[in-house]
Amino acid sequence: MDHTTAILLEVFVIFAAAQVGGWLARAIRLPDVVGQIVAGCLIGPSVLGWITPSEPLEVLSEIGVVLLLFAVGLETRLDDVKRVGGSAFAVGVIGVVIPFVCGAFWAHSLEPNWPRSLFVAAAFVATSAGITAAILKEMGALQRIESRVILGAAVIDDILAMLLLGVVVAIQAGGSLRIGTLVVVAAEAVGFVLVVGWLGTWMMRRGSKWLDHTRNPLSPLLVVLTLCLGLAWVATRFGLAAIIGAFLAGMIASELRQRVQLGEQMQPLLALLTPFFFVLTGAKVELAKLANGEALWLLLAATLLAIVTKLAGGWLGAIRLGSRSALIVGVGMIPRGEVGIVVAALGLAAGVFGDVLYAVIIAMSLLTSIVAPPFLALLLKNRDSELV
Amino acid sequence: MDHTTAILLEVFVIFAAAQVGGWLARAIRLPDVVGQIVAGCLIGPSVLGWITPSEPLEVLSEIGVVLLLFAVGLETRLDDVKRVGGSAFAVGVIGVVIPFVCGAFWAHSLEPNWPRSLFVAAAFVATSAGITAAILKEMGALQRIESRVILGAAVIDDILAMLLLGVVVAIQAGGSLRIGTLVVVAAEAVGFVLVVGWLGTWMMRRGSKWLDHTRNPLSPLLVVLTLCLGLAWVATRFGLAAIIGAFLAGMIASELRQRVQLGEQMQPLLALLTPFFFVLTGAKVELAKLANGEALWLLLAATLLAIVTKLAGGWLGAIRLGSRSALIVGVGMIPRGEVGIVVAALGLAAGVFGDVLYAVIIAMSLLTSIVAPPFLALLLKNRDSELV
Numbered sequence: 001m002d003h004t005t006a007i008l009l010e011v012f013v014i015f016a017a018a019q020v021g022g023w024l025a026r027a028i029r030l031p032d033v034v035g036q037i038v039a040g041c042l043i044g045p046s047v048l049g050w051i052t053p054s055e056p057l058e059v060l061s062e063i064g065v066v067l068l069l070f071a072v073g074l075e076t077r078l079d080d081v082k083r084v085g086g087s088a089f090a091v092g093v094i095g096v097v098i099p100f101v102c103g104a105f106w107a108h109s110l111e112p113n114w115p116r117s118l119f120v121a122a123a124f125v126a127t128s129a130g131i132t133a134a135i136l137k138e139m140g141a142l143q144r145i146e147s148r149v150i151l152g153a154a155v156i157d158d159i160l161a162m163l164l165l166g167v168v169v170a171i172q173a174g175g176s177l178r179i180g181t182l183v184v185v186a187a188e189a190v191g192f193v194l195v196v197g198w199l200g201t202w203m204m205r206r207g208s209k210w211l212d213h214t215r216n217p218l219s220p221l222l223v224v225l226t227l228c229l230g231l232a233w234v235a236t237r238f239g240l241a242a243i244i245g246a247f248l249a250g251m252i253a254s255e256l257r258q259r260v261q262l263g264e265q266m267q268p269l270l271a272l273l274t275p276f277f278f279v280l281t282g283a284k285v286e287l288a289k290l291a292n293g294e295a296l297w298l299l300l301a302a303t304l305l306a307i308v309t310k311l312a313g314g315w316l317g318a319i320r321l322g323s324r325s326a327l328i329v330g331v332g333m334i335p336r337g338e339v340g341i342v343v344a345a346l347g348l349a350a351g352v353f354g355d356v357l358y359a360v361i362i363a364m365s366l367l368t369s370i371v372a373p374p375f376l377a378l379l380l381k382n383r384d385s386e387l388v
Numbered sequence: 389m390d391h392t393t394a395i396l397l398e399v400f401v402i403f404a405a406a407q408v409g410g411w412l413a414r415a416i417r418l419p420d421v422v423g424q425i426v427a428g429c430l431i432g433p434s435v436l437g438w439i440t441p442s443e444p445l446e447v448l449s450e451i452g453v454v455l456l457l458f459a460v461g462l463e464t465r466l467d468d469v470k471r472v473g474g475s476a477f478a479v480g481v482i483g484v485v486i487p488f489v490c491g492a493f494w495a496h497s498l499e500p501n502w503p504r505s506l507f508v509a510a511a512f513v514a515t516s517a518g519i520t521a522a523i524l525k526e527m528g529a530l531q532r533i534e535s536r537v538i539l540g541a542a543v544i545d546d547i548l549a550m551l552l553l554g555v556v557v558a559i560q561a562g563g564s565l566r567i568g569t570l571v572v573v574a575a576e577a578v579g580f581v582l583v584v585g586w587l588g589t590w591m592m593r594r595g596s597k598w599l600d601h602t603r604n605p606l607s608p609l610l611v612v613l614t615l616c617l618g619l620a621w622v623a624t625r626f627g628l629a630a631i632i633g634a635f636l637a638g639m640i641a642s643e644l645r646q647r648v649q650l651g652e653q654m655q656p657l658l659a660l661l662t663p664f665f666f667v668l669t670g671a672k673v674e675l676a677k678l679a680n681g682e683a684l685w686l687l688l689a690a691t692l693l694a695i696v697t698k699l700a701g702g703w704l705g706a707i708r709l710g711s712r713s714a715l716i717v718g719v720g721m722i723p724r725g726e727v728g729i730v731v732a733a734l735g736l737a738a739g740v741f742g743d744v745l746y747a748v749i750i751a752m753s754l755l756t757s758i759v760a761p762p763f764l765a766l767l768l769k770n771r772d773s774e775l776v
Contacts, residue, residue: 005624007447008454012617019610056447059395063448066396218659222407225660229400236393265656271606272613272657 018275040282064273073250091317092156099124099309123343126161129154200252208257289359334372340365406663428670452661461638479705480544487512487697511731514549517542588640596645677747722760728753
């Protein structure tokens with residue numbers, strides 16, 4: 001009881017800080033989420049110490065980002081993504097290869113040890129779609145061709161990142177690399193995405209009528225929220241991020257006739273729960289461990305490398321859309337967010353990383369999430385809307 | 389990460405079970421919440437063991453019931469409650485005195501030890517407004533005179549229960565009872581309710597215009613949600629339940645011109661989060677510890693005592709509304725819910741209760757919450773709507 005009360009205070013503080021941060025960010029024409037992340041950094045353990053990331057807060061944060069990607073999926077139709085499939089695939093693949101190769105050579109130059117270097121490189125790979133998706137949604141840009149490419153690429157990116165992580169963990173542990181196992185894992189993940197995408201879309205087109213028969217206006221929402229939470233969990237069983245499952249759930253729910261009503265009903269849910277994701281992202285930046293010259297240089301190098309390599313990968317993959325659009329896609333792919341954090345935690349647990357490298361990789365992942373949004377917002381603003 | 393994933397599964401299971409349970413309950417013309425509580429009992433540790441109450445789930449449950457009472461407050465205006473103030477006060481006071489006195493004599497007859505008996509009696513006292521409020525809301529009965537009496541009485545009841553708990557803990561610990569301290573505690577709690585009620589109402593009547601100026605249709609919601617979470621926490625600082633603070637926040641927000649829009653925006657939030665409260669309530673029933681004759685008799689006696697004494701107290705307090713309305717009020721006050729659980733936990737920690745008495749008090753608190761809703765729903769259905 002007492003503990004729950006203490007967390008109730010943190011819940012209030014996080015929510016209030018997110019409102020103030022979002023409001024201040026809007027006042028200086030930055031996206032809300034930037035203000036929320038910075039507010040999180042301020043009230044987190046590094047500065048004011050008003051909140052401490054804990055399991056209940058992590059769960060609220062996870063539910064928040066799951067609902068966010070679901071709502072983004074709700075504005076993304078499978079047919080539209082299929083139309084940009086080629087670009088999305090190219091962005092996903094090139095956007096993984098370049099950061100991985102460059103990251104590996106950079107880590108090798110710091111300490112010549114290939115298994116360890118490949119492990120470090122894995123932290124440079126995966127894009128975290130949550131923050132970019134929030135910006136695209138906030139700016140009303142989800143119908144743009146660049147947004148579809150980014151979201152499609154994020155799915156491919158996540159599959160590749162998961163496979164790469166499996167490979168580097170196996171190499172680092174000294175185990176033999178079982179190509180057969182990897183192929184099965186890859187096939188399962190791809191199969192999950194395809195089955196949910198095609199079968200789900202087909203079922204939903206038929207489900208609209210059935211949902212019309214229910215008299216309760218909340219019934220469609222309850223059905224699709226169940227689907228969203230279910231697929232989010234199933235995605236993790238296939239080694240993918242929960243948000244990929246939620247995005248797919250949203251995408252197939254976008255076939256429902258009730259999608260406009262559903263989109264409106266999602267608004268209060270996002271308003272309540274996404275602040276926990278952004279504030280907690282900010283609160284995880286551990287400034288104290290980075291407060292020395294060497295660590296700061298390392299962080300600067302890692303962050304620049306992470307930004308430049310992903311930007312290049314995204315840009316090259318999407319170049320057929322024109323260089324300006326390719327730039328938007330590249331910037332949109334920059335945030336690493338939680339995947340880098342997972343790699344860092346695995347590396348620390350396996351004894352591959354020391355304290356400093358661990359803090360650097362986490363800070364790099366978060367810095368990319370803080371740096372990208374203002375640029376993305378700027379690029380989107382200075383350009384007329386271009387629908388597919 | 390892995391642990392968060394495990395909880396994501398539980399979140400899905402709870403949400404899905406609540407939907408199925410609610411749907412089955414509706415099919416046999418029972419309130420949704422009954423189905424959700426029973427579903428919780430089934431998937432909880434006692435039967436299927438699919439979910440285990442844990443801190444993150446408790447926090448979701450707490451946020452769910454806080455939002456529920458906020459939404460209930462949103463449909464309750466201070467002026468309407470003031471009009472039934474006399475009855476609400478009588479129901480609150482008599483509904484505490486009768487269960488406490490009878491509970492104490494019953495416990496004393498089991499084992500003649502006054503400090504312990506008074507402690508047990510405290511578990512019989514406090515009404516948990518969450519479940520009754522859900523039924524009243526579900527049946528569209530919040531505008532009825534009986535609903536206002538119940539909600540007003542719940543606030544008074546909570547203040548008295550908190551004071552009584554302070555007294556019995558002090559007596560049991562053998563410490564001297566400081567009347568001065570108690571008076572201060574009581575004055576603070578009453579002061580909190582009055583200040584929030586009057587000052588908040590006054591401010592909100594002026595706040596409507598200011599909130600109109602914001603262009604974002606979600607802004608009023610964000611402001612009142614911040615208020616709701618804030619007052620929920622402040623209430624706990626004054627020794628009251630978080631839901632009392634949330635109810636007061638909703639009641640003052642009901643003065644806003646945006647209240648209809650706010651009520652609609654609350655619907656998806658309630659749909660997502662209240663199932664965690666009801667399912668977890670059910671999941672906490674520990675059937676195993678009650679699976680012997682003696683414990684079952686004890687439970688039966690305690691539950692009957694809890695029901696009859698509260699029913700009598702509520703009925704006597706509200707008798708001036710007519711005996712049928714008084715019956716509705718009495719039944720509405722029956723659920724004990726979490727307050728009984730808190731008392732039981734305190735008693736176990738202090739070594740006052742053994743394992744069996746602990747399980748009995750928890751089960752009694754939950755049984756009252758399961759038994760009352762169908763009767764309340766029946767009484768509300770068999771009667772034409774009677775507005776104040």
